[in-house]
Amino acid sequence: MSQFSENLPSKAQIYDYWKHRLSRLYFHVEPRKPRCWACGFNYGARYDIKRPDAGWDEILQRWNRIPLQRCHIIPRSLNGSDSLSNLSLLCRECHDLMPNTSIPEVFFRWGRTQNWELREDTKLRDAMRAFRIDTDSLRQLDQVLNSSEFRYWMSGKFGLHRPQSNYAPISSRLTPATLVGLALHYHRELGCASRRSRGAPASKH
Structure with missing residues (x-):
């Protein structure tokens, strides 16, 4: 057009x-x-x-x-x-x-019937399925995505993607795969750090 x-x-x-x-x-x-x-x-x-x-x-x-x-x-x-x-x-x-x-x-x-917020939520769920996130982990990941700590942590760790197909409503965006991938990495790293902390030997001093 x-x-x-x-x-x-x-x-x-x-x-x-x-x-x-x-x-x-x-x-x-x-x-x-x-x-x-x-x-x-x-x-x-x-x-x-x-x-x-x-x-x-x-x-x-x-x-x-x-x-x-x-x-x-x-x-x-x-x-x-x-x-x-x-x-x-x-x-x-x-x-x-x-x-x-x-x-x-x-x-x-x-x-x-259209709603961009519901559409974005669907894309987020599709990204979660692409990362093979099981149902039990979805609630935990939702909490991560909505936490201010995660938003602070992810600062400087992502770039905006320019759609190649002119398909998205805006010219550059944070893709759902980026957001979910970072949230999953943050959640797992946090879990590993917590487990390392619990398993660490007590200090002798």
Whole structure:
């Protein structure tokens, strides 16, 4: 779609057209908090508008700046038009995952079921299975992942990965495999250290 982007309405124009229509379709998108219309991915709070006196022009400018993609509800390959009524604003991942059909209701039904936090949790679980973490260890690993001690320990031990397929919602990210791998290493090292401490001979002094 990118080769045709210059011919499409701006993201601000698309949002302005849909701003009152989205709620009727049960999409919950706040004007001051630009988000992917489907999964709600938000690129952090830097695109949010916190000033209560912000005017509509400022809100539309923020929608224009957020790196969402302009996506056809009915694709061009099925004779979808470039009109505002056939365009939505999605993150890159939702754009890749969305249904390709000539029936708009299928797109809207799919969009209402998306949730980026649940999607990321699924990816985390898939990474755990890839590391062959047994069910009994999952709870312990969850505790590690949520601990401030682990977050401090992992500082400086990872790099952000740039997706090669343009599939993720952002350009660079901490992959689930990196996070789970480090958590597993931390947990095992901590366990080994604890066992070494318990088995160490008592000091003679």
